Amino acid sequence: MPERTITVIDVGGTHVRWAGWSPGRGLGAVRRVPSPSRANRPDADVGALRDELVRLLGDAVPAGGAAGVSFGAALDHRTGTVYASAPLWGAHAEPFDLRAALAAARPDVAWTVVNDVTAALLHLAGATRGRRKIMLVTVSTGIACRTIDRRTGTIPVDGCGLQGEIGHLPAATALGGAPVDLDCACGRPGHVAAFASGPGIRRLAGVLRDRRGAAWDAAPLGVRTARGEPFETALAAALDDGDLLAAELLAAATGPLADVVRTALCLDPDLDLVAFTGGVAAGLGDHYRRALLGHLRREGLYLTGERDPAWTLDRIRVCAPGEADGLVGAGLAALGGTEAR
The missing domain is CATH 3.30.420.40 (ATPase, nucleotide binding domain)
Structure with missing residues (x-):
């Protein structure tokens, strides 16, 4: 049976990157677009930025797929609820259940959401x-x-x-x-x-x-x-x-x-x-x-x-380039590569 490909996504204050990934084949071609964020659009409404981000992430995943998201924010590692992200949303600190929003927009996708540093650390630790x-x-x-x-x-x-x-x-x-x-x-x-x-x-x-x-x-x-x-x-x-x-x-x-x-x-x-x-x-x-x-x-x-x-x-x-890649770490997280305690 062919190895399943996971869509891996890295969301930062400046850019969103995504690609297909599997343990055997590694990363496919990486796409990159500017993030819908306060860092890029200082005067934008936070609610509109969040809605745009959910649509962007949802559009990146094929029907019935699995996705690992490396997210640049302070978030609850257990639930995927985002507490705050100054680069993405400035001083706005109303909690946002990102995992629930993604599941509502694309219920056919198996979503895993982790902090971006967690994702990069999983990649680094796995090779160290x-x-x-x-x-x-x-x-x-x-x-x-x-x-x-x-x-x-x-x-x-x-x-x-x-x-x-x-x-x-x-x-x-x-x-x-x-x-x-x-x-x-x-x-x-x-x-x-x-x-x-x-x-x-x-x-x-x-x-x-x-x-x-x-x-x-x-x-x-x-x-x-x-x-x-x-x-x-x-x-x-x-x-x-x-x-x-x-x-x-x-x-x-x-x-x-x-x-x-x-x-x-x-x-x-x-x-x-x-x-x-x-x-x-x-x-x-x-x-x-x-x-x-x-x-x-x-x-x-x-x-x-x-x-x-x-x-x-x-x-x-x-770290050298590619040594702590949040995209690879997001894939590892989607495979169950970390446990929070």
């Missing part, structure tokens, strides 16, 4: 050996993490079915020794994502430009952005050029996440790997890892940071 616990942090339009215990195959969740919503933890950063005040996309000030997400880094760059003036204009990052290069491309190229202002910007953006990693490793020494994925981390690659390690070298774990610095530093990885 010799690690007890793995934490995956995604840094893109939003920020979140998930931890899996590979000894039991479980992703622990709290009483709301949540885990790892680190993007909305309180945080602080500074540029040139002076604090920076920025609001998160969720509407509250001083969250990790306000400084460390893709939009957060762009806002930090605006603060740096305003504070440094002529120095910014002369620096590679300032020159590149002034001539119209996309910010993400300009930042990576400026770091390649050794731009000190770009390095200062990245240090300020990664500081809040280094604080989270340091705390996580302090509280849970069973974490054998802390991996980073998402457009920001993957796009900056080694630059991003070096910035994180710089914080952890300067302010490491108490005693361990001095006696055995490699214990921390060897646990930090930026």
Whole structure:
């Protein structure tokens, strides 16, 4: 009997991707369209965006098929109810039963809905050996993490079915020794994502430009952005050029996440790997890892940071392209590859 193909879908604040997938054949051709989201359409009505998204996902699945959805939002891992997504819906936080909405629109489809970081973690963990616990942090339009215990195959969740919503933890950063005040996309000030997400880094760059003036204009990052290069491309190229202002910007953006990693490793020494994925981390690659390690070298774990610095530093990885793919993870979830406890 031919192996059944599952439609796998990854919903982010910027794009929706989907493809056919099976364990034996892997991913088919991936299609990609802009997400119906506040990130793309800031003034759109949230109800209309949700309706459009349900139609888009429903149209992607053949009649009588099965679908695994990797969804970029804080959602109840047990039920598929979405609590909030700043990139998708801004500060709007009325719960949305996505799984029920999809089932109502396409009752012929077997729907599985998981958080996008959960999906990416399932793919990473399935190909990683010799690690007890793995934490995956995604840094893109939003920020979140998930931890899996590979000894039991479980992703622990709290009483709301949540885990790892680190993007909305309180945080602080500074540029040139002076604090920076920025609001998160969720509407509250001083969250990790306000400084460390893709939009957060762009806002930090605006603060740096305003504070440094002529120095910014002369620096590679300032020159590149002034001539119209996309910010993400300009930042990576400026770091390649050794731009000190770009390095200062990245240090300020990664500081809040280094604080989270340091705390996580302090509280849970069973974490054998802390991996980073998402457009920001993957796009900056080694630059991003070096910035994180710089914080952890300067302010490491108490005693361990001095006696055995490699214990921390060897646990930090930026995923290679395709190493933590939410599309593959959505397929694994649809096959029953994770258990929430």
